[in-house]
Ligand SMILES: NC(=O)NCCC(=O)O
């Protein structure tokens with residue numbers, strides 16, 4: 244949209260670490276017709292010597308041809324890419340047609356990659372925008388008016404239908420509305436009923452659960468423009484709680500930042516025409532505190548679910564678990580020591596991002612990262628930020644994620660008696676009321692190669708419907724059985 248995000252790889256990852264995020268996955272977006280490989284190399288060059296923490300890349304597919312398909316293959320096979328983002332909106336810029344979506348989903352399936360979608364009906368947005376501008380509505384409020392909830396929900400429905408027809412997985416990025424989340428949950432439930440599992444995943448944002456479009460507060464043009472992203476923040480004040488409950492009940496699996504920050508002068512490109520306001524808000528620094536505050540402090544979910552939706556689930560879906568998203572021997576030493584008693588008030592005056600605005604301004608958060616280790620290096624030390632530019636590495640994401648391509652919905656854990664260990668296990672797996680959660684185990688064993696990515700020896704194989712906690716559990720004499728709901732994500736072992 245004619246502007247370059249002010250957070251580069253240095254400031255963006257510095258801010259991420261300050262907030263307790265130890266790895267990011269950025270989007271490398273080629274313009275229509277531009278080579279995917281060129282975009283990949285451009286992003287790698289931008290990142291090298293700047294990133295303070297590890298990073299991976301999702302690549303955008305903004306048009307379709309045999310060459311795009313060939314490049315997707317090369318990216319997967321030679322460059323450690325396992326996810327591609329397709330846009331159903333931004334007509335004429337990034338938007339692809341249904342046929343192109345179908346073909347790209349099919350290519351992802353063949354490659355063992357994960358198709359991601361920006362779900363909004365771009366044709367409707369385009370026509371609505373024209374109509375609104377013609378009628379004299381040209382301010383930032385026109386942005387949300389041009390893309391109401393059903394425009395997002397329709398696209399989620401279409402993307403789910405397409406992926407279902409193709410038989411591919413699907414990851415819906417930045418789910419922003421109740422209607423869209425409900426549609427996604429409906430498709431997940433349908434697949435679970437039919438197949439016993441689902442390959443549809445949904446992400447929402449810190450922005451979506453941390454704030455909403457409050458027209459009484461957003462009366463100044465600049466404040467309102469600073470809150471413009473797509474899909475938009477919803478005016479319905481129940482939206483954040485609704486989405487948090489979806490996260491709690493595993494109807495949504497991950498929380499992203501979708502950090503895309505533009506300063507006041509850049510947002511001003513849209514004065515007189517809301518379609519020209521660069522889309523995007525901050526999130527990479529405050530994501531963890533906001534989710535903790537709104538989810539855990541509000542008692543909608545427990546700290547284990549917090550770990551799952553902020554870290555472990557993404558690591559599993561994008562096939563870097565247990566290297567990431569897990570604390571264990573053999574995993575990367577990316578560790579956040581979270582102090583639930585620490586307090587901070589979010590402000591653009593004190594944040595580490597390059598942007599001059601913070602959409603969470605004034606929010607009091609009870610929970611701060613006290614220590615953050617990135618690859619073994621202490622980068623937040625008793626709250627003091629000590630990052631090293633260029634310290635981060637590119638993390639290849641292997642295709643054929645076991646979690647996505649071979650998941651099991653229900654695991655049977657066979658146990659022998661009520662020993663301490665088993666009681667502890669039961670504690671860990673008993674979810675908060677009305678919440679079903681996964682058991683993410685991390686045992687202290689060396690990494691083994693499975694041929695498709697790594698897991699710990701003795702650790703639950705995410706493909707397997709049964710696993711052994713320890714050898715004594717295999718004693719047939721003492722064996723009793725408990726069944727554990729095991730949707731993607733959920734509880735981490737023991738740390739809490
Ligand atoms: N969410 C948002 O507006 N980010 C900018 C690019 C995109 O739409 O994905």
Ligand SMILES: [Zn+2]
Nearest residue numbers: 361416417473
């Ligand atoms: Zn998007």
